[in-house]
Amino acid sequence: MSGLPDPRLPTGPLATAWRRSRDGLPLISPLRKRQLRIVVVGSGLAGSAAAASLAEQGYQVQLVTFHDSPRRAHSVAAQGGINAAKNYANDGDSVERLFADTLKGGDFRAREAGCYRLAEISGAIIDQCVAQGVPFAREYGGTLANRNFGGSLVSRTFYARGQTGQQLLYGAYQALMRQVAAGRVELLTRREMLELVTQAGVARGVVCRNLLSGELETYTANAVVLASGGYTNVYYLSTNALKSNASAIWRAHLEGALFANPCFTQIHPTCIPSGDAYQSKLTLMSESLRNDGRVWLPLKAGDRRPPDQIPEAERDYFLERQYPSYGNMVPRDVASRRARELCNGGHGVGPGGRSVYLDFHDAIANQGSEIIEARYGNLFEMYQRITGDDPMAAPMRIYPAPHYTMGGLWVDYHLMSSIPGLFVLGEANFSEHGANRLGASALMQGLADGYFIAPATVTAWLAEQGATAIGPDDAAVREACLEAGQRAQGRIEALLAVAGTRPVDSFHRALGQLMLEHCGISRSVAGLGAGLAAVAELEAQFQQDLRVPGGADEPNGELEKALRLSDFFGLAQLMLRDALAREESCGAHFREEHQSSGGEAVRDDQHFAHIAAWEHRPGAAPIRHQEPLSFSLLQPSTRNYQ
Amino acid sequence: MSGLISLTLRIWRQRSPDSPGAYASYRLEQVSADLSLLEALDLLNEQLISAGERPVGFEHDCREGICGSCGFLVNGQAHGPQAATTVCQLYLRRFNDGETLVLAPWQAKAFPPIQDLVVDRSALDRLIEAGGFCSVNTGNAPDANAILVGRDQAASAFETATCIGCGACVASCRNASASLFVAAKLAHLAQLPQGQPERAARAEAMQQQMGREGFGSCSNQLECEAVCPKQISADWISWMHGERRRTAGSGG
Numbered sequence: 001m002s003g004l005p006d007p008r009l010p011t012g013p014l015a016t017a018w019r020r021s022r023d024g025l026p027l028i029s030p031l032r033k034r035q036l037r038i039v040v041v042g043s044g045l046a047g048s049a050a051a052a053s054l055a056e057q058g059y060q061v062q063l064v065t066f067h068d069s070p071r072r073a074h075s076v077a078a079q080g081g082i083n084a085a086k087n088y089a090n091d092g093d094s095v096e097r098l099f100a101d102t103l104k105g106g107d108f109r110a111r112e113a114g115c116y117r118l119a120e121i122s123g124a125i126i127d128q129c130v131a132q133g134v135p136f137a138r139e140y141g142g143t144l145a146n147r148n149f150g151g152s153l154v155s156r157t158f159y160a161r162g163q164t165g166q167q168l169l170y171g172a173y174q175a176l177m178r179q180v181a182a183g184r185v186e187l188l189t190r191r192e193m194l195e196l197v198t199q200a201g202v203a204r205g206v207v208c209r210n211l212l213s214g215e216l217e218t219y220t221a222n223a224v225v226l227a228s229g230g231y232t233n234v235y236y237l238s239t240n241a242l243k244s245n246a247s248a249i250w251r252a253h254l255e256g257a258l259f260a261n262p263c264f265t266q267i268h269p270t271c272i273p274s275g276d277a278y279q280s281k282l283t284l285m286s287e288s289l290r291n292d293g294r295v296w297l298p299l300k301a302g303d304r305r306p307p308d309q310i311p312e313a314e315r316d317y318f319l320e321r322q323y324p325s326y327g328n329m330v331p332r333d334v335a336s337r338r339a340r341e342l343c344n345g346g347h348g349v350g351p352g353g354r355s356v357y358l359d360f361h362d363a364i365a366n367q368g369s370e371i372i373e374a375r376y377g378n379l380f381e382m383y384q385r386i387t388g389d390d391p392m393a394a395p396m397r398i399y400p401a402p403h404y405t406m407g408g409l410w411v412d413y414h415l416m417s418s419i420p421g422l423f424v425l426g427e428a429n430f431s432e433h434g435a436n437r438l439g440a441s442a443l444m445q446g447l448a449d450g451y452f453i454a455p456a457t458v459t460a461w462l463a464e465q466g467a468t469a470i471g472p473d474d475a476a477v478r479e480a481c482l483e484a485g486q487r488a489q490g491r492i493e494a495l496l497a498v499a500g501t502r503p504v505d506s507f508h509r510a511l512g513q514l515m516l517e518h519c520g521i522s523r524s525v526a527g528l529g530a531g532l533a534a535v536a537e538l539e540a541q542f543q544q545d546l547r548v549p550g551g552a553d554e555p556n557g558e559l560e561k562a563l564r565l566s567d568f569f570g571l572a573q574l575m576l577r578d579a580l581a582r583e584e585s586c587g588a589h590f591r592e593e594h595q596s597s598g599g600e601a602v603r604d605d606q607h608f609a610h611i612a613a614w615e616h617r618p619g620a621a622p623i624r625h626q627e628p629l630s631f632s633l634l635q636p637s638t639r640n641y642q
Numbered sequence: 643m644s645g646l647i648s649l650t651l652r653i654w655r656q657r658s659p660d661s662p663g664a665y666a667s668y669r670l671e672q673v674s675a676d677l678s679l680l681e682a683l684d685l686l687n688e689q690l691i692s693a694g695e696r697p698v699g700f701e702h703d704c705r706e707g708i709c710g711s712c713g714f715l716v717n718g719q720a721h722g723p724q725a726a727t728t729v730c731q732l733y734l735r736r737f738n739d740g741e742t743l744v745l746a747p748w749q750a751k752a753f754p755p756i757q758d759l760v761v762d763r764s765a766l767d768r769l770i771e772a773g774g775f776c777s778v779n780t781g782n783a784p785d786a787n788a789i790l791v792g793r794d795q796a797a798s799a800f801e802t803a804t805c806i807g808c809g810a811c812v813a814s815c816r817n818a819s820a821s822l823f824v825a826a827k828l829a830h831l832a833q834l835p836q837g838q839p840e841r842a843a844r845a846e847a848m849q850q851q852m853g854r855e856g857f858g859s860c861s862n863q864l865e866c867e868a869v870c871p872k873q874i875s876a877d878w879i880s881w882m883h884g885e886r887r888r889t890a891g892s893g894g
């Protein structure tokens with residue numbers, strides 16, 4: 001593969017584009033479908049939905065996940081909700097409005113056809129989930145309840161208390177298990193994909209490590225679907241599950257799949273901050289807390305007094321000061337950036353000065369403790385469980401944490417990567433969120449990809465292959481499998497052979513600190529350059545001083561972690577390069593060189609209204625391709641929250 | 643901020659399903675009491691690796707009480723002493739300085755051992771496979787508001803649907819019964835109109851599968867309810883036992 005493939009965008013009016021494309025796609029007879037094999041990697045919303053839907057059509061599906069059960073995928077942790085343009089609230093919502101919000105939210109760095117399709121499919125997702133028995137919240141009259149989420153002007157978010165992701169995942173999981181019972185899905189749990197098999201440039205299967213026996217297993221297929229989630233754990237501490245990783249997409253990238261916009265990562269402002277060096281997780285607190293909580297820091301840098309001893313006049317309610325109209329409700333990236341600046345200036349509180357106060361004192365005084373308790377009781381409990389402190393008595397401490405990755409493998413309108421036969425769904429692809437994702441839109445995208453888009457486009461691709469296509473059982477494919485297996489074997493042996501002194505996590509912690517510092521909330525030429533050098537140096541140390549105990553032929557958690565981390569090193573360097581090359585500030589990507597005198601992001605539509613798609617070259621610097629973005633329904637506008 | 647704490651951990655060590663297992667003792671000296679128990683195991687593992695020993699195997703992922711991966715016995719109690727809490731959300735400040743904690747894997751015939759604190763809980767997936775779903779293909783759904791569901795009824799269905807499949811109910815039951823897990827899934831779907839067509843068949847199939855997997859039957863000890871991190875009520879088990887009578891003749 002080389003160069004940027006045709007993104008296969010639809011022509012004609014956007015409003016009918018997906019329907020027209022879908023209706024024009026070639027089909028396959030049910031009889032032939034039964035002879036075709038599809039491997040799906042990942043059992044989150046995207047993977048489970050795709051595997052179930054493809055199996056329902058009659059394909060033979062194999063589902064690979066490193067978890068012990070598909071139900072454990074990281075999607076289970078999503079809290080807030082899922083958007084859909086149903087206009088059940090009769091507040092003027094429509095497909096056009098959800099489309100516009102998504103495109104604007106992404107700061108005009110996504111494809112408009114993709115955003116439109118997502119909005120169009122959103123309603124059918126809710127229908128599907130309800131039919132599966134997903135117990136969404138309801139009104140007394142029995143209709144579905146909606147709430148307002150993430151600064152949207154309409155109420156279009158469907159939810160199941162604070163466990164929306166869990167309930168949606170169980171819906172998809174149950175649909176999947178129904179296909180397992182029907183004999184059309186084979187579950188391959190406790191398997192980690194280590195390599196993609198390509199033959200003559202076409203995806204033909206995957207090599208996995210059986211996490212119990214350590215054996216390398218090869219699964220060949222007529223099409224491969226990656227739904228392996230995002231790469232936020234490159235930052236080590238994040239809101240993601242600890243085992244979420246980038247290996248599936250990174251290995252595909254090394255085999256030729258383009259990687260799009262790797263530097264677009266989202267930092268969430270309201271997380272429980274890190275205390276001890278051994279803390280393993282930054283737990284997300286719902287953004288809704290900012291509705292009533294006031295964010296502040298001591299006016300004087302280095303003020304170490306406990307919060308109740310800092311008088312009103314010596315507090316800086318910095319968001320209210322800097323953004324008089326939006327106040328504490330400014331968007332995620334703005335809130336995160338301002339908190340970081342002040343903490344860097346020595347105003348931060350808590351261990352290491354890495355947190356800000358979120359204070360409910362005034363809300364309790366004005367509205368009464370009962371109302372505030374009723375509204376946030378479960379969140380306060382969660383906070384107290386983790387920190388041991390009661391937010392009703394003293395201000396909470398919060399700090400921004402890495403949360404979501406908009407970047408991912410480049411895909412065309414059919415969700416096919418630049419490797420024919422390799423499809424990428426959910427957070428693993430780069431698709432519709434541009435430079436910044438809106439709340440409650442990731443679940444929508446994962447399920448749109450899995451239930452509705454991939455089942456149509458994978459079928460179309462298989463149909464186009466015709467009867468003469470080389471099958472996965474061909475001798476050349478067997479040769480390619482052997483080669484991929486040797487690559488995996490070689491990497492395992494190399495890691496076990498290092499015999500150094502330091503455990504994997506000590507390197508991962510160090511990588512996370514470097515990435516947060518140089519490629520986090522705020523980025524600069526000097527910082528990114530220093531980051532590149534430091535990551536390369538750390539990778540070299542990793543290769544010399546790593547210690548992985550145990551062998552390759554048994555359950556070996558340290559080996560699993562080492563394999564994942566070795567892939568994060570490569571990805572981290574690509575993120576830094578991408579951030580360096582994008583000489584503008586857009587969405588969550590803030591370049592210090594590109595800001596207004598008032599400190600606001602300055603986007604450069606003339607030079608950067610494009611998707612950056614990186615091509616890997618063995619032994620040479622990667623090539624940055626550009627897919628230009630054009631807009632017809634909505635013209636790029638500037639965000640303003642002042 | 644709760645200062646420092648020292649603990650002794652007595653942990654079940656077993657390299658593989660067919661190798662013999664035994665308890666081994668480890669000391670954690672002056673570690674932050676703000677660590678979770680799993681973070682304390684992370685720390686212990688780094689020490690073991692540096693000393694050239696095999697780290698302790700345990701399951702985890704989300705570390706926020708929702709994925710259901712974690713779970714072992716702490717001093718004989720599934721998920722430890724704190725109510726409504728998975729072991730990943732259990733913090734050292736809950737314990738006394740100098741205390742000894744005994745950590746052991748779930749013990750049940752249907753959960754074969756794998757390594758150290760890790761067991762195989764795939765039997766729970768097979769219970770769902772036996773019928774824990776609504777048979778509806780993608781693309782066949784009517785408008786989501788076409789069928790109304792009362793607010794309280796939906797909320798009650800949700801409560802039962804929050805089971806995270808951790809297996810603590812099984813591990814705490816002297817009969818190693820999966821009744822709470824099965825009842826929760828049956829109740830989730832039976833309380834919704836979408837679950838009605840297959841209601842009787844589902845109840846039958848899932849309970850039969852429970853026997854085939856080697857789970858025991860329920861003798862109302864209520865230990866399951868006490869350890870369930872999602873506080874699913876054992877009343878649903880008696881409700882389940884009435885399902886056969888209630889759905890008799892419904893044919894579905």
Ligand SMILES: Cc1cc2nc3c(=O)[nH]c(=O)nc-3n(C[C@H](O)[C@H](O)[C@H](O)COP(=O)(O)OP(=O)(O)OC[C@H]3O[C@@H](n4cnc5c(N)ncnc54)[C@H](O)[C@@H]3O)c2cc1C
Nearest residue numbers: 042043044045046075080081193229426427440441442443
């Ligand atoms: C705390 C939190 C709250 C959130 N809340 C919301 C919300 O309210 N609304 C919203 O829209 N979004 C939310 N999100 C984002 C959303 O949850 C995720 O973007 C989405 O669930 C990702 O789904 P996925 O199917 O793409 O991947 P995942 O759910 O991450 O699944 C990945 C799967 O791939 C498997 N896998 C990965 N690599 C391999 C490999 N190499 N080999 C084998 N298997 C592999 C894993 O086992 C897993 O099954 C939240 C995220 C977090 C962290």
Ligand code: SF4
Nearest residue numbers: 805806808809811870
């Ligand atoms: S019923 Fe409770 S204890 Fe049993 S598996 Fe479900 S969440 Fe765990």
Ligand code: FES
Nearest residue numbers: 703705710712730
């Ligand atoms: S690690 Fe997910 S529930 Fe404990």
